[in-house]
Amino acid sequence: MSISVFDLFKIGIGPSSSHTVGPMRAALDFTRMLEQRGCLQQVARIRIVLFGSLGATGVGHGTGPAVILGLEGQAPDTINPAYLDRRLAEIRQYKELQLLADHAIYFDEQQDLRYVIEPLPQHPNGMRLVALDMAGIQLLSREYFSVGGGFIVDEDEINASDQAIDRSTEGDIHIPYPFDSMETLLRHCAEQQLTIADIVMANEKCHRSETDIRQGLLDIWQVMQACVSRGCEMEGVLPGGLEVKRRAPELYHKLKSRPEAALRDPLSALDWVSLYALAVNEENAAGGRVVTAPTNGAAGIIPAVLHYYMRFYYSGNDAGIVRFMLTAAAVGMLCKRNASISGAEVGCQGEVGSACAMAAAGLAAVSGGTPEQVENAAEIAMEHNLGLTCDPIAGLVQIPCIERNAMAATKAINASRIALNGNGEHFVSLDKVIRTMRDTGADMQSKYKETSLGGLAVNVIEC
Numbered sequence: 001m002s003i004s005v006f007d008l009f010k011i012g013i014g015p016s017s018s019h020t021v022g023p024m025r026a027a028l029d030f031t032r033m034l035e036q037r038g039c040l041q042q043v044a045r046i047r048i049v050l051f052g053s054l055g056a057t058g059v060g061h062g063t064g065p066a067v068i069l070g071l072e073g074q075a076p077d078t079i080n081p082a083y084l085d086r087r088l089a090e091i092r093q094y095k096e097l098q099l100l101a102d103h104a105i106y107f108d109e110q111q112d113l114r115y116v117i118e119p120l121p122q123h124p125n126g127m128r129l130v131a132l133d134m135a136g137i138q139l140l141s142r143e144y145f146s147v148g149g150g151f152i153v154d155e156d157e158i159n160a161s162d163q164a165i166d167r168s169t170e171g172d173i174h175i176p177y178p179f180d181s182m183e184t185l186l187r188h189c190a191e192q193q194l195t196i197a198d199i200v201m202a203n204e205k206c207h208r209s210e211t212d213i214r215q216g217l218l219d220i221w222q223v224m225q226a227c228v229s230r231g232c233e234m235e236g237v238l239p240g241g242l243e244v245k246r247r248a249p250e251l252y253h254k255l256k257s258r259p260e261a262a263l264r265d266p267l268s269a270l271d272w273v274s275l276y277a278l279a280v281n282e283e284n285a286a287g288g289r290v291v292t293a294p295t296n297g298a299a300g301i302i303p304a305v306l307h308y309y310m311r312f313y314y315s316g317n318d319a320g321i322v323r324f325m326l327t328a329a330a331v332g333m334l335c336k337r338n339a340s341i342s343g344a345e346v347g348c349q350g351e352v353g354s355a356c357a358m359a360a361a362g363l364a365a366v367s368g369g370t371p372e373q374v375e376n377a378a379e380i381a382m383e384h385n386l387g388l389t390c391d392p393i394a395g396l397v398q399i400p401c402i403e404r405n406a407m408a409a410t411k412a413i414n415a416s417r418i419a420l421n422g423n424g425e426h427f428v429s430l431d432k433v434i435r436t437m438r439d440t441g442a443d444m445q446s447k448y449k450e451t452s453l454g455g456l457a458v459n460v461i462e463c
């Protein structure tokens with residue numbers, strides 16, 4: 001299994017991993033390729049075409065700006081979200097962008113950036129970048145595909161058998177416990193007398209030291225916490241034109257100001273879980289700094305359940321955070337490898353469903369669940385997201401996405417509790433449910449796969 005835990009948990013910006021983070025990475029890759037080939041300074045024009053779901057919902061997802069800033073050398077994990085709007089306004093005003101912050105070219109967004117609803121044949125999220133010289137002669141043309149969770153593959157890689165391999169983890173690295181199914185993973189656990197988190201850690205140590213892995217995951221946890229804090233404070237209306245009001249600040253102040261009410265209401269913990277998810281996804285919708293987990297549309301679920309663990313478990317600590325994330329990553333790897341985590345490929349079941357299964361598994365693990373109970377928790381969570389379509393209104397990651405994260409976070413907690421009350425034996429395996437998710441996604445009409453051409457997106461009139 002070539003996917004790293006750090007491929008599934010990545011620091012990025014909102015609102016979308018496949019429509020913002022991935023395209024920015026692709027554009028950055030393209031300009032670096034121009035530089036490597038020694039033709040960056042000859043570039044006079046860049047033409048960008050966004051196809052399929054990127055074309056249909058790219059405006060609402062900020063895909064064009066992400067590509068433009070990627071061409072300038074910006075990366076999703078380091079760009080200052082506040083810089084994005086300011087720089088974009090300058091580019092639009094002066095019709096000039098700086099390739100890799102080094103070479104100025106004329107750029108007219110109206111002429112040089114096109115949105116095409118028709119997809120490329122290889123994948124629903126395609127984009128083409130073409131560099132031309134002063135005479136209009138093509139210097140370089142590349143097609144990229146944003147395959148979910150910020151992962152990108154280019155035109156050569158898309159045809160390779162294992163699309164799930166991200167360029168950052170390619171290589172001939174021997175890992176001690178390879179697994180491409182939960183069945184194999186559980187077998188490793190039984191044979192080695194290790195937990196799922198132990199197995200993932202052992203594999204991950206092929207890439208970096210255990211100290212670095214633990215610290216890296218805790219750094220990601222810090223970003224998640226900062227995101228929740230910002231989301232609880234930032235008031236107002238989300239960008240994009242739907243006039244969706246942020247709800248997290250009001251809920252946060254309500255919960256904080258009535259601690260005694262919590263004593264009378266045994267379910268008040270759920271209000272906190274919803275708050276955490278709303279806070280993250282409102283930040284994501286506003287283009288803020290978030291952790292892709294495993295996508296941006298579903299970025300609130302794992303932080304919400306992690307916050308729940310830290311706030312409501314006496315045993316909550318940093319070691320548990322690491323164990324939770326390693327376990328959740330194992331489930332995410334299987335979802336990505338054997339189905340998809342892209343709403344454009346399989347609908348929201350691949351985004352919110354995968355995140356829900358990951359969170360349920362993580363919580364079951366830190367609650368003392370056996371590997372079988374952890375698998376059961378993930379299976380329950382995924383099973384009850386099957387068939388979930390992706391139909392964001394106006395192509396914005398707001399409705400139904402924000403609330404859906406709150407619903408999935410509470411579902412993950414319930415799935416974990418159901419599994420922990422059993423002994424791990426159950427009827428349907430996680431592997432079968434993931435396969436069902438893949439097949440259901442393949443049968444789903446394309447209008448329900450991040451095109452905003454079906455479902456809520458057409459049944460709710462935009463104001």
Ligand code: SF4
Binds near residue numbers: 297343390398401450
């Ligand atoms: S509906 Fe689900 S898959 Fe679609 S953009 Fe929203 S969160 Fe992502």
